Amino acid sequence: MTSTESSSQPADRYVVVGNPVAHSRSPFIHAAFAQQTGEAIEYGRLEAPLDAFADTVRAFLAEGGHGFNVTVPFKLQAYDLADRLTPRAEAAGAVNTMWIEDGLIHGDNTDGIGLVRDIQDNLDTLLEDKRVLLLGAGGAAMGAMLPLIECRPSRIVVANRTASRASDMLEEFVEAADSFGVELWGGGLDALEQLSEDEACDVVINASSSSLHGELPPVPAFLLGDGVLAYDMMYGAEPTVFLRHAAQCGARTADGLGMLVEQAAEAFYIWRGVRPRTAPVLADLRAALQAEHKG
Numbered sequence: 648m649t650s651t652e653s654s655s656q657p658a659d660r661y662v663v664v665g666n667p668v669a670h671s672r673s674p675f676i677h678a679a680f681a682q683q684t685g686e687a688i689e690y691g692r693l694e695a696p697l698d699a700f701a702d703t704v705r706a707f708l709a710e711g712g713h714g715f716n717v718t719v720p721f722k723l724q725a726y727d728l729a730d731r732l733t734p735r736a737e738a739a740g741a742v743n744t745m746w747i748e749d750g751l752i753h754g755d756n757t758d759g760i761g762l763v764r765d766i767q768d769n770l771d772t773l774l775e776d777k778r779v780l781l782l783g784a785g786g787a788a789m790g791a792m793l794p795l796i797e798c799r800p801s802r803i804v805v806a807n808r809t810a811s812r813a814s815d816m817l818e819e820f821v822e823a824a825d826s827f828g829v830e831l832w833g834g835g836l837d838a839l840e841q842l843s844e845d846e847a848c849d850v851v852i853n854a855s856s857s858s859l860h861g862e863l864p865p866v867p868a869f870l871l872g873d874g875v876l877a878y879d880m881m882y883g884a885e886p887t888v889f890l891r892h893a894a895q896c897g898a899r900t901a902d903g904l905g906m907l908v909e910q911a912a913e914a915f916y917i918w919r920g921v922r923p924r925t926a927p928v929l930a931d932l933r934a935a936l937q938a939e940h941k942g
């Protein structure tokens with residue numbers, strides 16, 4: 648019996664809301680979690696018109712929807728819509744997971760914790776006392792900052808194409824970094840040239856959308872050498888241009904598919920109180936992605 652065939656009760660309804668949303672892998676992931684845990688849920692896609700995110704999700708909730716994920720381009724609007732925000736959603740300034748509790752719309756951001764779990768649990772790289780380089784200062788980078796800081800790395804360097812955006816983002820996290828004993832530093836991508844070889848980072852995370860455009864951020868080769876984990880939040884059947892370059896420089900590489908599965912697992916846990924196992928779902932999703940690519 649699958650989760651949606653539960654004999655006694657109708658399945659609880661969840662969706663991912665975006666525009667476009669047809670490409671979303673979330674239904675695959677949540678169906679696998681439901682099957683694995685026996686939770687009676689059904690999870691679909693809901694495309695909201697670009698100018699009607701709030702109306703669309705309110706209608707979904709009014710029709711009995713239990714919760715939803717939010718993807719591009721609505722994560723900021725979801726933040727505005729929430730009656731209650733978790734601290735990590737507040738810090739991220741964006742929301743990707745919503746649900747109703749005590750009659751109020753709650754919003755969380757599970758992207759950053761998804762990233763951290765993928766790096767620490769799936770890729771066996773503990774971040775405590777490590778140096779982390781974060782490329783980018785957009786929504787994904789904002790969402791990653793607090794969960795990264797909470798891992799107590801010794802230093803986080805942020806480098807972004809637009810230097811002022813990196814500085815603004817760093818400013819937001821000074822207090823949190825101080826309380827966890829994390830040194831923050833950064834600026835434009837050219838700031839990376841100021842780093843000496845003994846300031847190389849252990850983990851380099853591409854949280855920019857450069858790979859989406861097939862472009863390579865100008866990261867000095869010594870920052871991607873032996874012993875470094877190079878992580879690109881973007882994922883696909885083939886390694887991104889950033890990951891290909893990092894591998895040539897000697898780094899170990901990983902794409903963001905694990906982050907996607909881990910952020911979904913956290914959302915599933917929030918909604919259902921059950922933590923699914925992610926490794927088999929990640930393996931199945933990877934296989935599906937590659938099969939589609941070959942086919």
Ligand code: NDP
Nearest residue numbers: 783784785786787808809855856857862880881903906907
């Ligand atoms: P945003 O549009 O919010 O931010 C884009 C960022 O990328 C900005 O910092 C921008 O710099 C920078 N950028 C864009 N083009 C280039 C380029 N050619 N060279 C260098 N930097 C560039 O996007 P998001 O933060 O939402 O997403 C970033 C990436 O993370 C995407 O690839 C997305 O797919 C991925 N992602 C993956 C997730 C997962 O679960 N695996 C979850 C969320 C995001 P500037 O400020 O100068 O414009």
